[in-house]
Amino acid sequence: MREWTREERYRVLKDPHEIWDLYLKTKESKYRQIFHNQPVTGLLNDPNGFVRFDNKWHLFYQWCPWGAVHGLKYWYHIVSKDLIYWDNLGVCLLPDEAYGYDNKGAYSGSAYPIDDKMYLYYTGNNRDENYVRHPYTCLARLGKDGWPEKYPLPIFGEHPDYTEHQRDPKIIAMPEHDCYYIVLGAQTKEKKGCILIYKSEDLLHGWTFAGQLNVPGFEDFGTMWECPSIEHIGGHDILMFCPQNLKLPGRGESMHHNGYIMGQMDWESLTFHPSGEFHVLDFGFDSYAAACANNIEEKDKAILIAWMGLPEATYPTDEEDWSGCLTLPRELTVRGRRLIQRPLPELKKLRDEQVDIIKYDAGCIALPGAVEIEILLGGKDCRLSLLANEAGEGGMVISYNDTTKEICVDRSGMKRRFNENQGEARTRKLDGLSRLKIYIDSSSVEIFVNDGDAVFTSRVFPTEEERYMKLEAPEAFVSLWTLKPAVKEHFVI
């Protein structure tokens, strides 16, 4: 694997020409996605500033132009009318030596619109001359012309009672309290993950520290909580975050997770009262830093997009100098004590040819490069091999055992294996299995089980031979649709 010096990773992009050749090379990769957002060059990680504004959906992502490396981070801006077809608008927030507060990166954050302006809250990752990190919570204002204006001073700096790990502001409007809150991921001096809360009556000024969020029962749950947010869906409060350096049962050596706790938020006492345990948002291998859109009209749902990747993981495209993509947008609703995650209904727009609807007979089917598969099952044991070879061997295997009531997704049969130490098989208990909805792109598989009851999101890097599907099930109805391309590879910087 390529070793990067600090100078290389933190080099400032001065002229788009510097990455033109890299762009041409990246475009040629056979693992470029067809309907998932991905970086023009280099590395993509967290989705940022996801918001509905001016009748469009705006989304930004953490971007490092130079290669598959977590170096200097920019906010790269994309926009969509329907959350399905996206346009590249190019770099929005760039780290700035002169401004200083974000000299080593415009890190993750969120957005909120007022009138004809959008306000972007982000972490300025400042490093001083001794390379000590100082996080600032910075603000930029974006007009309809898309031009960002950074406010001269951060809205607040680092809190002295916590370590330098304080980042990822999520702005929350609370009209019923006449105020706004910012929840910020942090680490106590005892190296425990936590959330800090700031409050203001005004989006721009007067931000004060309200306190540390109490989450009874979760005082010792990982060493840092990244990308926190508190969502309110269908009358329930949901605390979402990414606890780091924590092992969870069934997740291999994986140390970084993205999950949620349902409960009730008391903004007076700054206490989130959990009504249940911590659930992972996604049972697959590659999903992190999920963000819910701000300013959506519906009260009973949220729209979520995540980074289809993980911190400290490596991917086969690292050798091609690019890495990362975003998940499909999902609709989140509450069912009982859990979140349900469904692909957005608008995704049907991507359907092109309906390849087949059959009463399944256990043969092998050649898969198109971009496909949606829907399978109705009778709840008996079954085994589905995706991206298998022509004989139906290998690939990613989804199996369901009706005696143990467990579904298992196993990618150890794929020829190109990676991040094996995170575990190559993931399981989840179900009440039964009636339906699978699967989206396969050039290098990813997203599996929605039982109408959103569980999701498994994974990157996969199939070889030329790995493009067949084989289903072994006593009774099943299968529908396949080839999908149209949705993302444009335009070189906009």
Ligand code: FRU
């Ligand atoms: C999560 C994260 C954030 C940070 C950003 C930097 O993946 O580490 O905490 O703001 O990525 O790119």
